[in-house]
Amino acid sequence: MSRPGYQRASSTNLANRPQHRSLEGKLAIITGGSRGIGAAIASNLASKGAHLVLNYTSDSSADKTESLSASLQAEHNVRVLPVQADLGDPNGPAHLIATAKNKFAHPKTGKFQIDIIVNNAGVAGNQLLHHVTPDAFLEQYNINVLAPILLLQAAIPHLPTDRSGRIVNLSSVSASLGFVGQTVYGGTKAALEHMTRTWARELAERATVNAVNPGPVATDMYSSTGADFQQQMKPFILSAPLMREREGVDPQEFVDDAKKAGGRPGYDHEIAGVVAMLCSEDAAWCTGSVICANGGFKFSY
Template sequence: MSFRPGYQRASSTNLKAAAAARPLEGKLAIVTGGSRGIGAAVARNLASKGASLALGYTSDSSSEPTAKLASSLESSHGISVLAVQADMGNANGPAHLISSAKNHFAHPRSGKFQIDIIVNNAAVSLNMPVEEVKAEEFHRQYTINVLGPILLLQAALPYLPTDRSGRIVNLSSVSSSLGFHGQTIYGGTKAALEAMTRTWARELSERATVNAVNPGPVATDMYGATSPEFQKQMKPFMQSAPLQKVRPGIDDEQFVKDDEMAGGRPGYDHEIAGVVAMLCGEDSGWCTGSVICANGGFRFSP
């Protein structure tokens, strides 16, 4: 696998030797929502495999944690990481993320710049019954969750590979197909993202594979903000999911305490990141247009 100068910052002979065997060595990945949760976990996984990263984040409060994550990944894995404040809900945000990545990672002499991996992870959610849905909230969620990935792909298109080696992974959700109460908007945005995944798999067939993953409940801020009533409706799914049974002494103590109410444990962010990373490697080259279950059996693929 070729290495593009300027992407790696190896600091020792041992680090360089170890890096030579990494499957994503010399690749560049764009990860939106990269400051925390699943996005940060994906960044850690891809960095450990040798990929350099451009991490998009939105709020001022995320600036410091994203900068710390970037510094940690650089020192631990000898790769280059750029943190970019770019709002996926702003029409100019996606293009700003791509242009910032180009300015940072382009070869200093030839100007060569290629984006190998895109992980569309940034998303927002707010549950409400249909009678309470407001146009403003509809537009907010669809702008970030659906239009944001479209605009990001448009900005990235000139820089995708031309040999099918590119990888695009969209973070969907079981909410796209299970019809949870209160998710008229959010579930719709994720269903739209899955439809876009199939379309892009055809349109970009000579450039990149395009797949989605559909996590169920994951121990992130978004899941933590859901109501007890919402979590209660998921209990039967949790109880029947093969991998979500709580394991005392292994799983987080809070999950053990909450087991009676929840019916099982949510996923860990690194578990979702592992599935995403599988779709980013060379071995996934014969998989495209698919929704891959990353939910412990919360929902089986049809």
């Protein structure tokens, strides 16, 4: 029996009721947002109501980013701004923030707030110690380490002042596993994890700051790694609880490849789900952490 004054909602009314989207109206900046994990993060956040700024670097990514932006706008009724900015250029991060402000600032008050920043853009390159060159070092450290610093510097004046901001850095299991050939790349990701902990303290009144550490993910970057490097990863894949291939569930190509690789890689949407969790209101009590986003390839602690 219903309580006095209480009317049970019919299933029809529930079906027609607008669904709450947890990031409705938030503004998220995603670097490297044109493909792979970045595009998957963009899709996830847009589905939750966030407006997006999608950064890309090369001219060859322009059409892809424009197409993704149009698709997300149409599907999720959000605003999406593609911005070409070379984060390896010291002026690139500031240009990205300035362009976003020009698009999203309130037309009358000029108010502009960045709620979410996902530092996803990165470059990788494996060289044995005696093959490391200054150019290889500078390229990876400029994009993987310096660019997030410069982006946060440009963004700080526009972050919330009530701890509601969210910053998520894309690290890697390479930060702590010491793979052969990753003197430079592994070092950049270890630096990013250290910066995550420092920023969590420095920006505590503005935003939470966390990192995620993917392992092998089915993206262009993973497919470009050589057989020798993939063999280094096989023992970790074999012991990862969630990387065992599933016949009839996982794409057949990964099932077929599992005997050589040890199991299946992660999928970009699985990484995006962990990032989105850290961008939510429910993650307000989590900061300065590296969160496992690799199926148990490398446990976080």
